[in-house]
Amino acid sequence: xxxxxxxxxxxxQCLSKADLSRKGSVDEDVVELVQLLxxxxxFFTTSSCAGRVIxxxxxxxxxxxxxxxxxxxxxxxxxxxxxxxxxxxxxxxGDATLKFEPFVLHVQCRQLQDAxxxxxxxxxSGFRNSGITVGKRGKTMLAVRSTHGLEVPLSHxxxxxxxxxxxxxxxxxxxxxxxxxxxxxxxxYNCLQHALENEAVTNSYPREKIKEQKKSSYSPKKKRNPExxxxxxxxxxxxxxLENDDDDDPGxxxxxxxxxx
Amino acid sequence: xxxxxxxxxxxxQCLSKADLSRKGSVDEDVVELVQLLxxxxxFFTTSSCAGRVIxxxxxxxxxxxxxxxxxxxxxxxxxxxxxxxxxxxxxxxGDATLKFEPFVLHVQCRQLQDAxxxxxxxxxSGFRNSGITVGKRGKTMLAVRSTHGLEVPLSHxxxxxxxxxxxxxxxxxxxxxxxxxxxxxxxxYNCLQHALENEAVTNSYPREKIKEQKKSSYSPKKKRNPExxxxxxxxxxxxxxLENDDDDDPGxxxxxxxxxx
Numbered sequence: 370x371x372x373x374x375x376x377x378x379x380x381x382q383c384l385s386k387a388d389l390s391r392k393g394s395v396d397e398d399v400v401e402l403v404q405l406l407x408x409x410x411x412f413f414t415t416s417s418c419a420g421r422v423i424x425x426x427x428x429x430x431x432x433x434x435x436x437x438x439x440x441x442x443x444x445x446x447x448x449x450x451x452x453x454x455x456x457x458x459x460x461x462x463g464d465a466t467l468k469f470e471p472f473v474l475h476v477q478c479r480q481l482q483d484a485x486x487x488x489x490x491x492x493x494s495g496f497r498n499s500g501i502t503v504g505k506r507g508k509t510m511l512a513v514r515s516t517h518g519l520e521v522p523l524s525h526x527x528x529x530x531x532x533x534x535x536x537x538x539x540x541x542x543x544x545x546x547x548x549x550x551x552x553x554x555x556x557x558y559n560c561l562q563h564a565l566e567n568e569a570v571t572n573s574y575p576r577e578k579i580k581e582q583k584k585s586s587y588s589p590k591k592k593r594n595p596e597x598x599x600x601x602x603x604x605x606x607x608x609x610x611l612e613n614d615d616d617d618d619p620g621x622x623x624x625x626x627x628x629x630x
Numbered sequence: 631x632x633x634x635x636x637x638x639x640x641x642x643q644c645l646s647k648a649d650l651s652r653k654g655s656v657d658e659d660v661v662e663l664v665q666l667l668x669x670x671x672x673f674f675t676t677s678s679c680a681g682r683v684i685x686x687x688x689x690x691x692x693x694x695x696x697x698x699x700x701x702x703x704x705x706x707x708x709x710x711x712x713x714x715x716x717x718x719x720x721x722x723x724g725d726a727t728l729k730f731e732p733f734v735l736h737v738q739c740r741q742l743q744d745a746x747x748x749x750x751x752x753x754x755s756g757f758r759n760s761g762i763t764v765g766k767r768g769k770t771m772l773a774v775r776s777t778h779g780l781e782v783p784l785s786h787x788x789x790x791x792x793x794x795x796x797x798x799x800x801x802x803x804x805x806x807x808x809x810x811x812x813x814x815x816x817x818x819y820n821c822l823q824h825a826l827e828n829e830a831v832t833n834s835y836p837r838e839k840i841k842e843q844k845k846s847s848y849s850p851k852k853k854r855n856p857e858x859x860x861x862x863x864x865x866x867x868x869x870x871x872l873e874n875d876d877d878d879d880p881g882x883x884x885x886x887x888x889x890x891x
Contacts, residue, residue, distance in 0.1 A: 503742060530795070
């Protein structure tokens with residue numbers, strides 16, 4: 370079977386199955402995006418989470434959260450209110466941790482080139498930890514990931530280690546991250562539409578004719594460094610763009626090509 | 631210029647430059663790993679950080695950390711002690727946040743196949759957020775990333791929001807993550823050596839002869855699911871393996887192929 374036919378078979382097989390997540394459905398904030406991708410012959414989504422605040426209770430093995438002893442006290446994809454967290458924390462008897470987990474999406478791609486386009490869109494939309502996986506048999510996946518998390522231990526052996534005032538403060542930050550995360554999803558959707566339209570143009574007209582057009586209309590790829598054109602090895606600035614939300618990073622040992630790789 | 635020659639040129643150019651990170655040198659805990667990679671013709675490292683605890687002071691724009699207003703109060707690649715954090719926090723006048731940032735490494739690879747081997751080693755060593763980037767001109771990078779972070783807001787507008795007891799508790803967790811991170815780097819080094827040795831065997835003997843050998847000696851690829859052999863679409867368990875340290879994930883909408891892709 371050729372690659373395209375094999376991909377179509379995988380896609381049909383995958384999309385015909387029930388959604389086996391506990392929730393059993395795609396999160397509201399990413400339904401459109403998932404539909405856009407699954408409506409294209411070169412993609413299908415295999416998992417997604419729009420972003421959420423979760424409170425989990427870890428086991429009481431020192432501080433170590435043991436997978437098998439960990440249980441979920443609260444999960445919400447909407448802004449989180451203090452009272453819900455306080456109530457949920459009362460059920461904790463181990464080490465409870467509050468997390469904000471940003472948008473994550475896995476997309477299987479027909480070929481590497483399709484994954485590259487999606488990867489570029491993801492990076493441009495702010496999902497800087499995105500990356501491609503290529504399996505031994507050529508199965509190509511793009512994982513869309515953000516740097517934009519939060520992970521805060523709140524209790525130890527069932528005892529709350531912070532004040533209610535702190536939880537209020539923390540939730541304001543978590544909810545703000547949720548809001549920013551939502552904007553990035555929208556940006557991703559818009560950039561993707563734009564990139565796919567451009568791809569369609571590229572594929573239906575002779576390349577020479579659309580070169581000019583593409584230059585002016587392609588999704589706004591952020592220029593990472595003015596020295597790009599010279600292909601010089603420079604500074605940590607570029608690396609930060611890839612991995613880090615924060616500026617002024619003294620610790621990463623880096624020599625990186627700033628080119629539009 | 632052919633791809634191999636171009637890669638050699640990039641590598642020579644990159645490694646001849648000074649290390650332009652502020653620290654100006656590779657972190658102690660990853661020196662051996664960086665040397666192992668740079669000693670191979672198919673790889674060179676472009677950036678690395680062994681893992682660190684950092685305390686940063688964000689701007690006072692609501693809660694939003696603005697890049698331009700953010701400054702670093704403390705950075706350490708060693709276990710962190712409370713007194714250092716307390717002293718550093720006194721200098722905060724915005725919203726200070728303590729983070730544990732795990733090991734991160736960027737490796738430019740000669741070709742996709744080389745990146746795939748490295749990616750497989752990274753995943754097997756516990757760096758589940760690793761991924762490949764392939765540029766328009768074929769430049770192939772692997773980013774090694776972990777899910778194993780911590781990000782905890784500590785003060786608001788210069789006012790400490792938690793107790794010293796909490797900071798003690800938090801640092802114990804951060805230091806434990808640092809320790810676990812170090813183990814994963816060692817695991818990565820060992821798995822990489824193993825995989826590269828196997829590659830050498832693969833390249834110097836006829837494929838048929840080494841098939842048997844490879845089966846028994848290849849780095850221990852974790853079997854993600856017993857149903858792998860049937861290629862069925864199943865459950866969120868596989869996705870968690872990719873993205874999440876925690877068990878029992880009710881929120882990720884997922885249909886994923888568990889195959890050894």
